[in-house]
Amino acid sequence: MDVLFDILGSANFWAAAIRIATPLIFGVLGALICERAGVLNLGIEGIFVAGAMAGWLAVYLGAGLWGGVLVAALAGALFGLLHAFLTVILGLSQHVSGIGITLLATSVSYFTYRTALPDVTSPPRIAAFQPLNIPGLSDLPFFGPALFQQTPLTFLALVFVVLVALVLYRTPLGLAIRAVGDNPASVEAQGLSVVGLRVGAVVVGSALMALGGAFLTMSAFDAFFFGMVNGRGWICIALVVFASWQPGKALLGALLFGAFDAFQIRLQAQIGQVVPGQVFLMLPYLLSIVALILVARRADYPRALLQPWTKGQRH
Amino acid sequence: MSLRLEPRDHASVSLKLTVSLAAGVIALLLVAVPVIAAGGTPLEAYWLMLQGAFGSMFALSETLNRATPLILTGLAAAVAFRAKLWNIGAEGQLYIGALAAVCVGSGLMQLPPVLMIPTVMVAGFLAGGLMMVIPTIIKQRFGADEVVITLLLNFVVILFIQMLVEGVLKDPLSMGWPQSVPLIAEAKLPKLLPRLRMHWGLITGLVAALILWLMVRKTVLGFEIRAVGENKAAARFAGIPVDATMLKVALISGGLAGLAGVGEVAGVKDYLSSDLSPGFGYSGIVVAMLAGLSPVGTVIAAVFVAAVFVGADSMSRATGISSYIADLVVALSLLCVLVGSFFLRFSVKFERRQVGA
Numbered sequence: 207m208d209v210l211f212d213i214l215g216s217a218n219f220w221a222a223a224i225r226i227a228t229p230l231i232f233g234v235l236g237a238l239i240c241e242r243a244g245v246l247n248l249g250i251e252g253i254f255v256a257g258a259m260a261g262w263l264a265v266y267l268g269a270g271l272w273g274g275v276l277v278a279a280l281a282g283a284l285f286g287l288l289h290a291f292l293t294v295i296l297g298l299s300q301h302v303s304g305i306g307i308t309l310l311a312t313s314v315s316y317f318t319y320r321t322a323l324p325d326v327t328s329p330p331r332i333a334a335f336q337p338l339n340i341p342g343l344s345d346l347p348f349f350g351p352a353l354f355q356q357t358p359l360t361f362l363a364l365v366f367v368v369l370v371a372l373v374l375y376r377t378p379l380g381l382a383i384r385a386v387g388d389n390p391a392s393v394e395a396q397g398l399s400v401v402g403l404r405v406g407a408v409v410v411g412s413a414l415m416a417l418g419g420a421f422l423t424m425s426a427f428d429a430f431f432f433g434m435v436n437g438r439g440w441i442c443i444a445l446v447v448f449a450s451w452q453p454g455k456a457l458l459g460a461l462l463f464g465a466f467d468a469f470q471i472r473l474q475a476q477i478g479q480v481v482p483g484q485v486f487l488m489l490p491y492l493l494s495i496v497a498l499i500l501v502a503r504r505a506d507y508p509r510a511l512l513q514p515w516t517k518g519q520r521h
Numbered sequence: 522m523s524l525r526l527e528p529r530d531h532a533s534v535s536l537k538l539t540v541s542l543a544a545g546v547i548a549l550l551l552v553a554v555p556v557i558a559a560g561g562t563p564l565e566a567y568w569l570m571l572q573g574a575f576g577s578m579f580a581l582s583e584t585l586n587r588a589t590p591l592i593l594t595g596l597a598a599a600v601a602f603r604a605k606l607w608n609i610g611a612e613g614q615l616y617i618g619a620l621a622a623v624c625v626g627s628g629l630m631q632l633p634p635v636l637m638i639p640t641v642m643v644a645g646f647l648a649g650g651l652m653m654v655i656p657t658i659i660k661q662r663f664g665a666d667e668v669v670i671t672l673l674l675n676f677v678v679i680l681f682i683q684m685l686v687e688g689v690l691k692d693p694l695s696m697g698w699p700q701s702v703p704l705i706a707e708a709k710l711p712k713l714l715p716r717l718r719m720h721w722g723l724i725t726g727l728v729a730a731l732i733l734w735l736m737v738r739k740t741v742l743g744f745e746i747r748a749v750g751e752n753k754a755a756a757r758f759a760g761i762p763v764d765a766t767m768l769k770v771a772l773i774s775g776g777l778a779g780l781a782g783v784g785e786v787a788g789v790k791d792y793l794s795s796d797l798s799p800g801f802g803y804s805g806i807v808v809a810m811l812a813g814l815s816p817v818g819t820v821i822a823a824v825f826v827a828a829v830f831v832g833a834d835s836m837s838r839a840t841g842i843s844s845y846i847a848d849l850v851v852a853l854s855l856l857c858v859l860v861g862s863f864f865l866r867f868s869v870k871f872e873r874r875q876v877g878a
Contacts, residue, residue: 222729231690242633248622248668288856289574292856292859292860296860297861297862297863298860298862299859299862301607301668302806302810302855302859303856303859304857305609305803305806306646306855306856306859309807309848309851309855310849310852310853310855310856312848312852313845313848313849313852314555314849314852316843316845316848317555317559317843317846317848317849320843320845321555321558321559321842321843324841324843326876364639410576436676437673437675437676440669440672440673440676441673443668443669443672444669444673445562447666447669482684483686484680484683484684485684488676488677488678488680488681491673491674491676491677492677494669494672495665495669495670495671495673495677498624498665498666498669498670499659499663499665502663502665502666503664503766505664506873520815
C-alpha cells in the first residue's frame with residue numbers, strides 16, 4: 207500500500223500521466239471526428255508515424271518548432287485525404303484502406319528518414335519544446351509541477367478538446383458532422399454534401415492524429431526512432447469506443463490511460479526484480495482490450511459507420 | 522463524351538487477374554518516384570530487383586523461402602476476410618505457433634521425424650488457431666470489435682515471447698542472446714534442396730492452399746463461409762450456424778498463421794526469438810488482398826511480395842537505396858488493388874452525347 211501512496215503522492219507521477227496522455231488525446235480526438243462522420247480510420251497508426259517523422263524532419267532541416275507542427279499536420283491531412291478519397295468518394299472498404307494507409311504512411315516515413323539521413327547511426331536530436339512556465343500556476347506547490355509544467359503541445363491538445371466539443375455540439379457544422387455519421391440521408395435531404403462533410407472530417411481528424419505523432423518527436427523525445435509509435439494509434443481506436451465518441455470522455459479516457467501507464471512504469475521500478483519488465487509493458491495493451499470488452503455491449507457506434515454513401519441513395 | 526458507372530453483377534476471373542496484375546505493376550511504377558528521390562535510376566533499380574529475386578538458383582530459393590510464411594499468413598487473411606472476420610492478428614498468431622513448436626519440439630518428447638514433424642505442426646496450428654478463437658469468442662459474447670483486439674494482441678504476444686526467450690525458454694548456450702533453446706533434429710523441417718534454405722514449409726503452404734481451394738469450392742463449410750461473408754443476417758435466416766462457422770474460420774485462419782510460425786522456427790531459424798518475423802502477419806493481409814482472397818492466387822501473390830522484399834534487399838545493397846522501398850511497393854500494391862476493386866464492382870462506360878437531338 208505504501209508503494210501505491212508514494213506513487214500517487216508524487217507530482218512527478220501526475221506530470222508523467224499527462225505527458226503520456228497527450229499524444230493519445232490528439233489521436234482519440236482525430237479518430238473521434240472521423241468516426242462521428244461515419245469513417246473508421248485505421249490509418250491512424252501510420253499517420254502517427256508520419257506526423258512524428260515529418261514534424262521532426264522539418265525542425266531538423268531548419269523550420270521552427272511550430273513550423274514543424276504545421277508540417278506534421280499537413281502530412282496527416284494528406285494521408286487523410288487519400289483515405290477519404292478511397293473510402294468516401296470511391297466507397298471502398300474502410301478496413302482495407304486504413305490498413306493500407308498505415309502501411310504506406312509508415313513505409314514512406316521510414317524510407318524518407320533513411321534517405322534524408324543515410325549515414326546516421328544514432329538518431330540526431332533537435333531542440334524540442336520545453337515545459338512552459340506559467341507565472342503563478344507553475345510555481346504552486348505540488349500542483350505546479352504536477353499539472354502546469356507541460357510543453358505547449360499538451361496545452362494545445364486540451365484546447366482542441368474544448369474546440370472539438372464546441373464545434374460538435376454547439377454549431378450547425380457539428381450537427382451536420384454528427385448527422386452524417388448517423389443518418390446521411392437526412393443530411394442530403396437538407397441540401398448538404400455528405401461526401402464533402404465526410405472528406406472534411408477525415409482530413410481534419412487525420413491532421414489531429416499526426417499532431418499526436420509530432421508530440422512524440424518534438425516534445426516527449428527530441429529524436430525519431432523506428433517503431434516509436436508502437437501501437438499508440440491502435441490504442442486510440444480502442445479509446446474512442448471507451449469514450450463513447452465524446453470529446454470530454456476522450457480526454458478522461460486518455461488521462462486514465464496515461465495515469466495507468468505512468469503508474470506501471472513506477473511500479474516496475476519498485477518491484478521490477480520480481481516480475482519481468484515485459485509484464486508491465488503488456489499492461490497498456492491488455493488494459494485497452496479490457497476497456498473495449500467492458501464497454502462493447504453498451505457502445506453506441508455511429509449508425510452509418512463503415513457504410514459508404516452514394517449521392518441520391520435511398521434506404 | 523461522358524462517363525457512366527454501371528454496377529457489375531459478377532466479375533470474371535480474367536478481370537480479377539488483370540486488376541491484381543495491374544495493381545502490382547502500377548505500384549512498381551509509382552515507386553520510381555522515391556527511387557529517383559533517393560538518387561537512383563528506376564530502370565536499373567527494377568532490373569537489380571528482378572535479378573535479386575529470380576536471377577539465380579540461390580535468389581529463387583531465397584524468394585521462395587520468404588514466400589513460404591507469406592503463403593500461410595496470406596491464406597490466414599484470405600479465409601478470414603471471406604467470412605468478413607477481420608483477423609489483423611496473424612503476426613501474433615505466427616509467434617504463438619512458433620512458440621508451440623519450440624515447446625513441443627525442443628526435447629519434451631522423443632519421436633522419429635515422421636511423427637515429430639506432424640506433432641509440431643499440429644501444436645503450432647492449434648496454438649495459432651486458439652489465438653484467433655479467443656478474440657472471436659469475445660466478439661460473439663461481448664460484441665467487442667475483433668480488429669482492434671487482434672491488433673493489440675500482436676503487441677502483447679511479442680512482449681510475451683520476449684519475456685520467455687529472456688527467461689524460462691532462454692538457451693543457456695546462446696552466449697547471452699535472447700533466443701530459445703533450439704529444436705531437436707527430429708523436429709526440423711528438411712530442406713528441399715541441398716545448400717539452399719528452401720524447406721518443406723513451402724510444400725505445407727502449397728498443400729494448405731490446395732486444401733483451402735477444395736474446401737471453399739466443394740465443402741459445406743466452404744459454402745457456409747461464403748454465405749456468412751456475403752450476408753450474415755441472411756445466412757442466419759437460412760439456418761446456417763453463423764457463430765459456429767465463424768469459430769471454425771477463426772481456428773483455420775489463426776492455425777494457418779501459426780503454421781507460418783512453425784515453418785520459420787522448424788525450417789529456417791531452429792530457435793525462437795522476438796525478431797522471428799519482419800511483419801509476415803501484416804504482409805499476409807496485402808498478399809490476400811492482391812489475390813482477391815483466392816487460395817490459389819494467394820500463392821502467386823505471396824511469391825510476388827516475397828520477390829519484392831528479396832529483390833529490394835539485393836538492390837539496396839548494390840545502390841544504397843533504402844530497402845524500405847520494398848515496404849513502399851507492398852503498401853502501394855494494397856492501395857492499388859483496393860482501387861482496382863472499384864472496377865470489379867463497376868464497369869465504366871463511355872457515352873457519346875447526342876448533340877442537338
